[in-house]
Amino acid sequence: MIHKEFLPLQEKVEMYFKVDFKTRFNIFANAFMKKYNVPNKYCWCTICKVSTLDEDRFAFIRRYQTTLSSTPYYxxxxxxxxxxVIEAQMLDDETKGDLKIAEKCVYQAKGDNVIYETFLYKNPGWKSxxxxxxxxxxxxxxNGLLEKEKEIFRKKKEEVLAAKNKMLAKKEEFTQKNKEELRHKKEELVQSVKALTKFKRRED
Structure with a gap:
C-alpha cells in the first residue's frame, strides 16, 4: 500500500481548491506533520505505516475516524x-476493494511560498x-499551525544567535586574556634581558 501507485477514481476533477501560503516550505512541512497532534473531538487520527520510498522520499498512512462517517478512511x-513537495492522497475502496484516489492535496514550494492545491475526483453531491x-x-x-511554527522557528533562531554571541564573547575574552598574558611575558622577558645586560656590563 505504501509503495503502490494509485489512480484517481476518474479523470474528471469534480472540485478544485487553491491556496497560497506565505511561508517557506521547511516551516510548512514541520507544521503539516504536526497537524493532527492536537486532539480533535471530531476526528481521530493514527499512523498505520511508515516507509522509505527512496533516498529523497518517505511515505506514511494516516487512518481517520470522523464523526461524519461510520467507517474509517485512509x-x-x-x-x-x-x-x-508533499502529496496527500485520500483513498477510496468503493470500486470492489481496488483502492483509488478520491481526493488529492498537493503542497508545492514556489519561491518563499507554498502552493496548496486540492483535487476532488469523487463528486460530493449535496455535501459539496x-x-x-x-x-x-x-x-x-x-494558518494557525504555521503561526505557531514560525514562533518556534523565531525562538530557536534567537537561541542559536544568543549561543553564537556567547561563544564569540568567550572567544574574545580568551583571546584578550592570552594577549594580556603574552604582554606580561614579553615585559618579563625584556626586564630579564635588561637585567642580564646590566649584569654583564658590571662584570666587564
Missing part, C-alpha cells in the same frame, strides 16, 4: 524533500457545501 502522505466549509476550516487550522 490517507497516504508522500513527502519529497528534494522536490519540496460541507466540503467547501471543511476546506476553509483546514486552511484556517493550517
Amino acid at each position: 490517507e497516504r502522505i508522500i513527502y519529497d524533500r528534494k522536490g519540496e 457545501w460541507i466540503r467547501t466549509k471543511m476546506h476553509s476550516w483546514g486552511v484556517d487550522t493550517m
Whole structure:
C-alpha cells in the first residue's frame, strides 16, 4: 500500500481548491506533520505505516475516524524533500476493494511560498457545501499551525544567535586574556634581558 501507485477514481476533477501560503516550505512541512497532534473531538487520527520510498522520499498512512462517517478512511502522505513537495492522497475502496484516489492535496514550494492545491475526483453531491466549509476550516487550522511554527522557528533562531554571541564573547575574552598574558611575558622577558645586560656590563 505504501509503495503502490494509485489512480484517481476518474479523470474528471469534480472540485478544485487553491491556496497560497506565505511561508517557506521547511516551516510548512514541520507544521503539516504536526497537524493532527492536537486532539480533535471530531476526528481521530493514527499512523498505520511508515516507509522509505527512496533516498529523497518517505511515505506514511494516516487512518481517520470522523464523526461524519461510520467507517474509517485512509490517507497516504508522500513527502519529497528534494522536490519540496508533499502529496496527500485520500483513498477510496468503493470500486470492489481496488483502492483509488478520491481526493488529492498537493503542497508545492514556489519561491518563499507554498502552493496548496486540492483535487476532488469523487463528486460530493449535496455535501459539496460541507466540503467547501471543511476546506476553509483546514486552511484556517493550517494558518494557525504555521503561526505557531514560525514562533518556534523565531525562538530557536534567537537561541542559536544568543549561543553564537556567547561563544564569540568567550572567544574574545580568551583571546584578550592570552594577549594580556603574552604582554606580561614579553615585559618579563625584556626586564630579564635588561637585567642580564646590566649584569654583564658590571662584570666587564
